[in-house]
Amino acid sequence: MTDSADGPTLRVTVSEATDRDGLDAVCDRAERTTVIETGPTGAPNGPYAYATVDGRTALYAAVTDSTLERLLDACEEGSLPTAEAEAVTDGDDPPRPTEGALSVGTRRVVAGCGWHTPTTVSDPVAPEVRADLESAFEAVEGIGLLGRGRADAAADEPLAESWRRIRESGDDPVVVVNTADADPEARGDRLLAAAAAGRLHDAARAVAAVVGAEDVIVLAPAEDPLVSERLEDAGEWHVVATEDDFRLGEPTMALERLEGNDRIEARRRPPGPEEWGLYGRPTAVHTPRTLLQAAELWRNPEAFDADAADPGTRLVSVGGDVATSATVELQTDVPLSRALSAVDSPADARFTVGGRFGGVTRSLDVPVAAPALRAAGLGTEGVVEVLGPDRCIVASVGERAAFAREENCGRCVPCREGSKQLHEALRAVYDGEFDAAAIRELSRVMATTSLCEFGETAARPVRTALEDFEGEFRAHADGRCPAGACGGMQ
Numbered sequence: 001m002t003d004s005a006d007g008p009t010l011r012v013t014v015s016e017a018t019d020r021d022g023l024d025a026v027c028d029r030a031e032r033t034t035v036i037e038t039g040p041t042g043a044p045n046g047p048y049a050y051a052t053v054d055g056r057t058a059l060y061a062a063v064t065d066s067t068l069e070r071l072l073d074a075c076e077e078g079s080l081p082t083a084e085a086e087a088v089t090d091g092d093d094p095p096r097p098t099e100g101a102l103s104v105g106t107r108r109v110v111a112g113c114g115w116h117t118p119t120t121v122s123d124p125v126a127p128e129v130r131a132d133l134e135s136a137f138e139a140v141e142g143i144g145l146l147g148r149g150r151a152d153a154a155a156d157e158p159l160a161e162s163w164r165r166i167r168e169s170g171d172d173p174v175v176v177v178n179t180a181d182a183d184p185e186a187r188g189d190r191l192l193a194a195a196a197a198g199r200l201h202d203a204a205r206a207v208a209a210v211v212g213a214e215d216v217i218v219l220a221p222a223e224d225p226l227v228s229e230r231l232e233d234a235g236e237w238h239v240v241a242t243e244d245d246f247r248l249g250e251p252t253m254a255l256e257r258l259e260g261n262d263r264i265e266a267r268r269r270p271p272g273p274e275e276w277g278l279y280g281r282p283t284a285v286h287t288p289r290t291l292l293q294a295a296e297l298w299r300n301p302e303a304f305d306a307d308a309a310d311p312g313t314r315l316v317s318v319g320g321d322v323a324t325s326a327t328v329e330l331q332t333d334v335p336l337s338r339a340l341s342a343v344d345s346p347a348d349a350r351f352t353v354g355g356r357f358g359g360v361t362r363s364l365d366v367p368v369a370a371p372a373l374r375a376a377g378l379g380t381e382g383v384v385e386v387l388g389p390d391r392c393i394v395a396s397v398g399e400r401a402a403f404a405r406e407e408n409c410g411r412c413v414p415c416r417e418g419s420k421q422l423h424e425a426l427r428a429v430y431d432g433e434f435d436a437a438a439i440r441e442l443s444r445v446m447a448t449t450s451l452c453e454f455g456e457t458a459a460r461p462v463r464t465a466l467e468d469f470e471g472e473f474r475a476h477a478d479g480r481c482p483a484g485a486c487g488g489m490q
Contacts, residue, residue, distance in 0.1 A: 008033040008075035011050040012068065013114045015040040015194065017226050019047050022065035026072045033075040039195025039230070041114030042187075042315075043101035043342070044324030048114055050094055051075055058085035059095045059102075101326040101342035108303065108313055109292045110329050113195035118230040121198040125298045129206040136298060137163065137210050143304050143311050145297055146370060149189060149287035150355065150381050150453055151178040153251040153273045156370040159294065162284065165274035166211045169282035173213040176258065176278060176285045177204050179227065180219045180242055181249040183355045185383045187327050188315035192288035193220070194227045197234035200288050203295035204237065211284050219254055246356065246407055250452050251285040253409065265411040266452035289315055289382070308332060310369035314382055318343050320352070321388035330368045337364035339384055348389040350469075354379010356400060357457035359464035360393065377464045379457065392485035393469045394476050397461040398426040404458035415455025418446040422459055430486075434477035436466055 010030075012023050014037050027035045041048055045061040051071050058080055060067065074081050082088050086102075087095035094115040097103050107113075116122060129136040140160050147154030147162070154162040166173050177200065179193040192200060204216045215238070220228040222241040231239045240258060247253045252267035255278050277283020293312050297304055304311045310332040316339040319325035326342035336353065352358040359378035366372050370380040387396060404419040425439050443459035450456045466473065475482050 008078065009036060009050075009052040010034070010068075010071055010075055011036045011038050011052075011115060012063070013038050013040055013046055013048045014226070015046060022047075022063075022068045025065060026068045029069075030072060031076060033072060035072070036117060038114050038116060039118040039197075040191060041102060041195070042110055042191045042327035043114075044326050045100070050115065051080060053078060053080040056080055056088060056090055057095055058082050059087045059097065060084060061086050061100075101328060104326075104328045104342045105330040105334070105338065106313060107329060108300070109289070109296055109315065110191070110195075110327075112199070113191065116196075117198075118195055119198035119234050121202045123299055124202045125295045126202045126206040126209065129298060130209045133210055136206070139297060139301060140210075140294060143297060143301070143306050144308075145294060145304075145312060146310055147286065148289040148293060148314060148380075148382070149181065149186070150183075151181045151189070151249045151251060151254065151285070152287045152290050153283075153285035154290070155453075156374070156380050159290065162274050163207075163211050165272075166213075166282040166284055169275045173211050173282040173284065174215045174217060174278050175204055175208045175211065175213045176254065176283055177216065177218040177237075177291065178248070178251065178254050178285055178287055179231070180221050180245075180254065181287070183246060183249060183381065183383065185317060185319045185325075185385050186249075186355050186381055187317040187319075187325065188382050189288045190221070190224065190227060191315070191327050192292055193231060194224075196288075196292065197230040199295065200231075200291060201235035201237060203291040204286075205235070206298065207284060207286065207291060207294060211282075213284070217258065217278070219248065219258065246403075247409060247454065250454055252452065254285065255283065263409075265409040266454065268451060305333075308369070309371045314368050314370075316368065316382050316384060318345075318384045318386065320385035321346060321349065321391060322386050332369040333367055335364065336366050336368050336373075336384065340364065340386075343386070345386050346388045350387040350389075350391070350393065352385040352387060352396070352461065353383070354457075354460070355381035355383040355385075356403065357454075357460050358383060358385065359460050360387075360397065360468065361464060362468050377460070377467070379460065390483055390485055392481055392483040393465050393472050394426070394429060394481070395486055397465045398423070400461045401426050401458070404454070408454060408458070412449075412451035412455060414446050414449040415451065415458060418442060418450070418455065419458050422446070422462065426462065429473055429476050432477050432479070434473055436470060436473070439463075440466060 089095035
């Protein structure tokens with residue numbers, strides 16, 4: 001299979017290995033039609049298919065094996081069925097519908113997801129970066145590009161400062177691409193690894209050239225063999241598959257796993273990975289979102305606003321109490337509420353913003369930019385979890401506190417003991433004991449004294465929930481659950 005053809009073309013998105021059954025069937029029957037396997041789009045209602053005939057392309061959603069058979073028959077006959085299409089366009093670009101998840105935001109970093117084969121690099125940046133390394137570095141420094149995602153060692157910090165430390169730290173640096181974030185609602189990095197592995201490899205090689213690294217290592221999710229396969233096929237780098245573990249979203253714990261340590265603990269800093277990383281080598285630990293954002297800057301600098309506090313775009317995954325989840329790409333000056341246009345969100349919903357340890361809020365009327373989200377007490381992981389009106393806020397933050405108690409690495413006292421005390425304080429609410437001031441103080445101590453971001457953010461759900469929903473905690477202490485969700489407490 002190739003990524004382009006002169007005759008009729010049928011592109012089919014494959015997000016799971018089982019999606020290949022229908023694809024293999026049409027491949028076996030195709031005679032004059034080129035059938036192309038692509039990655040996911042980030043939108044719900046897949047699998048998707050794009051049929052191109054005589055310069056016109058139609059997009060189809062929720063395709064079944066029988067749908068693919070019918071589309072193939074039409075392509076073989078030289079016709080393009082449009083009655084059931086989501087969108088139709090002329091030219092070489094994929095059509096975008098006027099409503100639904102694929103119509104939301106921009107498609108810049110996710111451009112080509114669902115359209116190109118996962119290993120395609122239609123516009124490589126690595127050769128240009130290698131030709132002028134200083135200009136490439138200065139472009140990132142001048143625009144003030146920030147890292148993206150909790151698995152990134154430069155999360156919400158200027159990339160250029162991180163890269164400068166690596167360049168100044170000595171010989172033999174290494175680049176680590178962390179695609180193994182196991183937060184169940186954070187889908188942006190997995191999307192890019194599954195749908196744009198070739199572009200990701202090109203971007204990682206470009207960054208490696210800027211920091212002076214020869215080696216690029218990818219941490220891949222072992223439970224998703226399709227992602228690992230596509231990363232393996234993307235180019236010359238070392239792919240290491242690892243188990244599903246939320247802690248690997250902390251950059252230094254990811255390095256501990258790569259070094260084969262039996263006990264995974266956060267490292268004390270300073271020094272950070274830029275000075276002492278993988279096996280003591282200066283290390284750039286980046287997410288796919290960060291790497292492809294840098295590549296987009298080098299490819300399309302005029303699209304970035306140098307005056308923005310967080311230039312570029314950010315991926316936002318929406319999930320939780322919705323029928324289907326979606327990942328969209330938004331300009332950082334756009335309100336976070338725009339992401340809800342990609343899903344059917346229930347009325348009177350509340351939200352957790354920033355992943356497992358995100359902030360709880362009633363409103364998404366805040367820009368997507370990292371500084372704005374942090375100022376609002378929310379997380380920047382690129383996740384909006386919808387909490388329906390029947391979801392109990394107290395139970396929700398209690399589950400997150402229990403997770404922190406069980407999953408923390410145990411290295412530092414504020415996180416290890418703080419998460420235990422936090423969980424016990426929330427359990428006490430159900431016994432009629434509620435001390436808001438003590439919970440707030442415990443949250444503050446954890447946030448300011450923990451060794452890594454796990455402990456710094458573990459108390460954020462309850463801290464932010466107290467700001468908007470303290471009345472619900474008091475109701476539980478009185479034996480009543482306002483949502484009617486806690487058994488025996490209505």
